[in-house]
Amino acid sequence: MQATDTTWSQTEKQIARTAFNNAYQRELDYLVKTVREQSSSLTEIDDVWRLHDFLSARRHEIDGKYDYRYSVLVFVLASLVREGWLQLSELEGLAADKLAKITALTRM
Template sequence: MTPADWSSQEEQVARHVFDNGRRRSIESLISVLQTKCQELSTDESVWSMHDYLSTERHIFEGRSEFDYNNILFTLADLLKQQLITLEELEGLDPKKLAKIKAMSMF
């Protein structure tokens, strides 16, 4: 998709939901890390934490840019991870909503 495929209202909705999903993703990660930090007791648990954090960083950075070419995939991933809801996406074209919903199931 290109910017021309989006009305100004749709872009506003998508950007707002995208930003909320990113924020919630970090909040969730911080919460998990706080719990995991209390469980650190061995060198192996430290390296395991490092591996976990590296993986999460890779996932986060993969969806950290609002890119018109990938935004439907990104929103679908955020929906699948329960970081956004379909209700938040109201205002998008029904075809875009249907694509996001379908992609979130895989």
């Protein structure tokens, strides 16, 4: 992923931060729901280790995905839209060039 030198206005920063935080919370809520469902069927120690491995992998994935550096934020937001954690409508108010880049990247 190539970083960009895009500048962000104060308003755009607020819009992006809100959208970013909402997507992050949605993904965490889904993870908690999934863990609750999986943990209710634990019967053996191997089940516990599988849950542990699942959580470790998800933590690594989530920690790597949610990068709020402005130089990569367009790519991060596009990825969140593509994965369904964010809707393009939540990014209304960003500059047209940023929205166009995000929209194009969601199709890749």
